[in-house]
Amino acid sequence: MATDVTTDNVEKVIFDGLVELGTERDELSREATLEDLDVDSLDLVELAQIVEDEFGVELRGDDVKDVKTVGQVIDLVVEKAG
Amino acid sequence: MTRRVVITGVGAVTPLGVGATPLIERWSAGECGIEDGFGRCLDFDPLDFLSKKEARRSDRFTQMAIVAAEEAVAQSFGEEGELPYDPYRVGCVIATGIGGLVSLEREQAKLIESGPKAVSPLAVPLMMGNAASAAVSMRNGLQGQTYGVVSACAAGNHALGDASRIIRAGDADAVVTGGAEACITGVATAAFAAMEATSASGVSRPFDARRDGFVMGEGAGVLVLEEKGAAEARGAQILGELLGYGATADAFHLTAPQPEGTAAAKAISLALADADLAAVDVDYVNAHGTSTPLNDRSETIALKAALGERAADIPVSSTKSAIGHLLGAAGAVEAIATVEALRRRTAPPTVGWEEAEEGLDLDYVPGSAKPIENGDGPLVAISNSFGFGGHNAVICLAA
Numbered sequence A: 001m002a003t004d005v006t007t008d009n010v011e012k013v014i015f016d017g018l019v020e021l022g023t024e025r026d027e028l029s030r031e032a033t034l035e036d037l038d039v040d041s042l043d044l045v046e047l048a049q050i051v052e053d054e055f056g057v058e059l060r061g062d063d064v065k066d067v068k069t070v071g072q073v074i075d076l077v078v079e080k081a082g
Numbered sequence B: 001m002t003r004r005v006v007i008t009g010v011g012a013v014t015p016l017g018v019g020a021t022p023l024i025e026r027w028s029a030g031e032c033g034i035e036d037g038f039g040r041c042l043d044f045d046p047l048d049f050l051s052k053k054e055a056r057r058s059d060r061f062t063q064m065a066i067v068a069a070e071e072a073v074a075q076s077f078g079e080e081g082e083l084p085y086d087p088y089r090v091g092c093v094i095a096t097g098i099g100g101l102v103s104l105e106r107e108q109a110k111l112i113e114s115g116p117k118a119v120s121p122l123a124v125p126l127m128m129g130n131a132a133s134a135a136v137s138m139r140n141g142l143q144g145q146t147y148g149v150v151s152a153c154a155a156g157n158h159a160l161g162d163a164s165r166i167i168r169a170g171d172a173d174a175v176v177t178g179g180a181e182a183c184i185t186g187v188a189t190a191a192f193a194a195m196e197a198t199s200a201s202g203v204s205r206p207f208d209a210r211r212d213g214f215v216m217g218e219g220a221g222v223l224v225l226e227e228k229g230a231a232e233a234r235g236a237q238i239l240g241e242l243l244g245y246g247a248t249a250d251a252f253h254l255t256a257p258q259p260e261g262t263a264a265a266k267a268i269s270l271a272l273a274d275a276d277l278a279a280v281d282v283d284y285v286n287a288h289g290t291s292t293p294l295n296d297r298s299e300t301i302a303l304k305a306a307l308g309e310r311a312a313d314i315p316v317s318s319t320k321s322a323i324g325h326l327l328g329a330a331g332a333v334e335a336i337a338t339v340e341a342l343r344r345r346t347a348p349p350t351v352g353w354e355e356a357e358e359g360l361d362l363d364y365v366p367g368s369a370k371p372i373e374n375g376d377g378p379l380v381a382i383s384n385s386f387g388f389g390g391h392n393a394v395i396c397l398a399a
Helices: A007-020 A040-055 A070-081 B018-028 B052-056 B060-077 B101-114 B124-129 B132-138 B155-168 B186-194 B227-235 B262-274 B293-307 B325-342
Strands: B006-014 B088-095 B147-150 B174-181 B218-225 B242-248 B285-286 B380-387 B391-398
Touching: A007 A040, A007 A070, A007 B006, A007 B124, A040 A070, A040 B325, B006 B018, B006 B052, B006 B155, B006 B227, B006 B325, B018 B293, B018 B325, B060 B101, B060 B132, B060 B174, B088 B132, B088 B155, B088 B325, B101 B124, B101 B186, B124 B132, B132 B174, B132 B227, B147 B155, B155 B218, B155 B227, B155 B242, B155 B325, B155 B380, B155 B391, B174 B325, B218 B227, B218 B325, B242 B262, B262 B293, B262 B380, B285 B325, B293 B380, B325 B391
Parallel strands: B088 B147, B088 B174, B285 B380
Antiparallel strands: B006 B218, B006 B242, B174 B218, B242 B391, B380 B391
16 A cells, blocks of 8 residues: 655655665655765666655656755655646 | 786685685685585675675675675775776686675565565675675775676686786786675575485585595685786785686586596696696696585596596696585685695695595595695696586686
8 A cells, every 4th residue: 555645754754764775764855866875877776766665756867857956756656746 | 018917905704704814724624614514604694795785786796796805905905905907907806606685586476475566676686696796896996897797606716817818918007806606595505415415415525435525615806907017016926926817618518517528638738828827737626626526536537637647646636525505706715725725834634535546546635634735936736617518617827
């Protein structure tokens, strides 16, 4: 059963997902940029897989190509679910 | 003027421990890293060396290659790893027999259990046979010729041979080269057992009458090869020289060696000719010595054919008696063991050898290590690697 797509839930799943992919938890914030966190295109594909598993929301490469911060990724997921 | 190829750094991850030193010292002491029928690198934890992200993005064989390369590069270029050459003049050729089988089997299981959406986007870059060369190149900023070599159990020597050719041809000043393998997995273990290639007893005893197959091992060996004049000019420590390389194919059978070892003998002769040496110049042989009934017999015949009477006068030992068969990493790890054995002027033993078999009558160095005797000058060795598919690759080393 997919988890409810609230901003809080999405933030938790994305933060946990990024930690799983190798990001340090204490570097994470909504404002942190993907570049500073060394999150690259391969990480985003893996993150998209985690998001889809959890919320049933599909993120394609085109959806995230202009995303700069973690907060923007979270907002994008919430927006696409709505 | 002929360009010569020297070895200025070595690094290893083997069942005898992490590092080239435990490999040579423990093997020379007659120790064996095989437990419960496998030569696993039980001391190796990738997170001791790699970030979580690097570890996630590399299969176990690549992780081992990265760590072995780190050791070799630090020894050759210094702890900072700053390249002494134009990065486009430093290549990276790393062999594997199979590639990222751990990753392939994990992702295959996900596909079957949960469908295509469960398969990791990293699956292909994890399992591809050139993953180790790609990772070592990226980590060390090597931008010269970089690729993987895949030729089963001959792959390590093919990589070293190719690397030496790249330098001799003038295409690079240095090449980081070697091999890595980590395929002690469900499929590979079952497959080797099904073809009765692996030992039912779980004991690796090359050239012994009781041998009953090879023991699967895992690990990596990486060397820094360098053009001799350039290495000397920058004051690098020269550990040894790669004098010659010879490679042939049996064109006989998919898995079995040609019983008379004709093409294997030819590869040995070609390696010696390439080194401009004769059989009488060889002081030690690091045998392929898999512990399979067929290989150890055909290899013995090949050594006698290629080296003539000299074969009976020199020590011949198999590293696989101490670590098992590292498949595509074997040639590279054994090249390191050979150079270090020559430097110590000591032939490590074929661990566990006790019972002679008719026709297998060379000096396989039973019991304990023995001196390699030939005056005080540099010693010369050949190191053999033969692989499924009938691939034969032989290198000639001096130290």
